[in-house]
Amino acid sequence: xxxxxxxxxxxxxxxxxxxxxxxxxxxxxxxxxxxxxxxxxxxxxxxxxxxxxxxxxxxxxxxxxxxxxxxxxxxxxxxxxxxxxxxxxxxxxxxxxxxxxxxxxxxxxxxxxxxxxxxxxxxxxxxxxxxxxxxxxxxxxxxxxxxxxxxxxxxxxxxxxxxxxx
Amino acid sequence: xxxxxxxxxxxxxxxxxxxxxxxxxxxxxxxxxxxxxxxxxxxxxxxxxxxxxxxxxxxxxxxxxxxxxxxxxxxxxxxxxxxxxxxxxxxxxxxxxxxxxxxxxxxxxxxxxxxxxxxxxxxxxxxxxxxxxxxxxxxxxxxxxxxxxxxxxxxxxxxxxxxxxxxxxxxxxxxxxxxxxxxxxxxxxxxxxxxxxxxxxxxxxxxxxxxxxxxxxxxxxxxxxxxxxxxxxxxxxxxxxxxxxxxxxxxxxxxxxxxxxxxxxxxxxxxxxxxxxxxxxxxxxxxxxxxxxxxxxxxxxxxxxxxxxxxxxxxxxxxxxxxxxxxxxx
Numbered sequence: 001x002x003x004x005x006x007x008x009x010x011x012x013x014x015x016x017x018x019x020x021x022x023x024x025x026x027x028x029x030x031x032x033x034x035x036x037x038x039x040x041x042x043x044x045x046x047x048x049x050x051x052x053x054x055x056x057x058x059x060x061x062x063x064x065x066x067x068x069x070x071x072x073x074x075x076x077x078x079x080x081x082x083x084x085x086x087x088x089x090x091x092x093x094x095x096x097x098x099x100x101x102x103x104x105x106x107x108x109x110x111x112x113x114x115x116x117x118x119x120x121x122x123x124x125x126x127x128x129x130x131x132x133x134x135x136x137x138x139x140x141x142x143x144x145x146x147x148x149x150x151x152x153x154x155x156x157x158x159x160x161x162x163x164x165x166x
Numbered sequence: 167x168x169x170x171x172x173x174x175x176x177x178x179x180x181x182x183x184x185x186x187x188x189x190x191x192x193x194x195x196x197x198x199x200x201x202x203x204x205x206x207x208x209x210x211x212x213x214x215x216x217x218x219x220x221x222x223x224x225x226x227x228x229x230x231x232x233x234x235x236x237x238x239x240x241x242x243x244x245x246x247x248x249x250x251x252x253x254x255x256x257x258x259x260x261x262x263x264x265x266x267x268x269x270x271x272x273x274x275x276x277x278x279x280x281x282x283x284x285x286x287x288x289x290x291x292x293x294x295x296x297x298x299x300x301x302x303x304x305x306x307x308x309x310x311x312x313x314x315x316x317x318x319x320x321x322x323x324x325x326x327x328x329x330x331x332x333x334x335x336x337x338x339x340x341x342x343x344x345x346x347x348x349x350x351x352x353x354x355x356x357x358x359x360x361x362x363x364x365x366x367x368x369x370x371x372x373x374x375x376x377x378x379x380x381x382x383x384x385x386x387x388x389x390x391x392x393x394x395x396x397x398x399x400x401x402x403x404x405x406x407x408x409x410x411x412x413x414x415x416x417x418x419x420x421x422x423x424x425x426x427x428x429x430x431x432x433x434x435x436x437x438x439x440x441x442x443x444x445x446x447x448x449x450x451x452x453x454x455x456x457x458x459x460x461x462x463x464x465x466x467x468x469x470x471x472x473x474x475x476x477x478x479x480x481x482x483x484x485x486x487x488x489x490x491x492x493x494x495x496x
Binding site for chain 2: 127
């Protein structure tokens with residue numbers, strides 16, 4: 001019976017694929033690799049690796065503690081490598097930080113005001129909800145890689161020319 | 167020489183019923199499916215492997231005709247008009263369409279869906295699962311009619327409102343609800359996230375092991391939603407062998423390769439002329455532009471995150487040229 005090995009990528013070991021162009025513009029495929037992007041990122045930069053109109057997927061290098069953040073809509077994260085703890089606080093007045101209609105992640109000034117909701121410890125492949133109206137911060141003892149599903153906001157960094165195969 | 171315009175098909179071939187939908191006819195024998203349609207006063211026909219046809223029609227049914235074009239192969243397929251559906255033969259094949267031999271007919275979606283389900287019910291033999299990898303389902307698809315497999319073909323795409331496992335939302339996968347770890351993912355960690363919720367917030371903090379969830383998928387090439395951010399849908403899926411359809415986009419979609427490797431052959435949506443070939447490895451991200459068709463090849467079962475934008479008016483905005491077919495300029 002065949003024994004299979006599932007190949008995941010990591011900051012330490014990843015292999016980028018290939019693009020063979022027959023009759024097209026390679027830029028149309030916006031081809032990048034999340035581990036490569038995170039390797040060259042500063043901690044907690046939110047670098048877009050995919051964009052569909054206002055929606056984005058951001059790659060985040062998690063290392064140490066992040067600032068506190070919140071959002072006026074649900075966001076989600078998937079841990080691609082490492083271990084990350086997410087700490088949550090239910091904001092007393094979320095509208096004052098991220099008013100309804102405000103898109104994307106919003107960074108808090110200082111500590112959040114509200115009730116502590118708890119923590120979630122994530123390992124590779126784990127997905128967490130970052131619920132609307134809650135403040136959250138990430139903490140990673142070693143460099144880790146997150147994907148975040150959100151909407152383009154003030155903190156989203158777009159640098160396609162630097163990260164994409166051309 | 168083409169067949170005459172009026173043809174009389176036998177009611178059954180090798181025990182399989184023959185079907186008509188509008189001007190299309192569908193028949194199958196031990197090995198093949200044949201589709202015919204009217205063209206230039208005669209009948210034009212096209213033959214596919216029964217295996218390939220049934221895997222394709224299964225996805226079309228399960229996905230409610232999906233987004234854009236579902237090409238069963240280079241000749242036959244469907245185009246979702248969202249409420250109505252076009253069946254086409256040769257319309258997106260440069261040679262057939264150029265020769266004036268293509269045919270398109272529009273149906274109310276429920277009518278076409280009902281006929282496709284009838285075909286599946288009759289043509290899928292006992293033991294054949296159109297969602298399974300060939301190594302798992304063998305060659306029971308071939309031969310004379312031999313029973314049915316309604317359990318396999320009546321699976322539906324999992325509908326998630328926010329995230330699986332939340333109260334009132336779609337379930338997670340485990341041995342207890344019939345989702346065993348697939349043979350190709352036996353080495354995937356089954357450990358769940360550690361959640362420490364303060365009193366009163368037990369239902370608001372939520373996380374799950376997405377890779378465990380995917381390792382327990384009992385189907386291939388069948389995305390299901392695992393997170394919803396307004397119209398942004400994460401639709402991960404597990405892939406092995408060949409994507410049974412050639413998907414023609416009516417919007418930009420994105421792929422994030424979560425594990426292993428998939429090769430994508432990309433061609434022009436209208437003509438089928440080859441444009442590019444991408445081999446994506448774990449961690450790779452790529453867009454599929456709105457004016458292409460693509461088919462994937464996975465030599466080992468892999469985890470793929472398909473990212474869709476479900477904004478309702480997108481196809482019309484692309485058709486009108488309001489949006490460029492590629493997602494970003496740089």
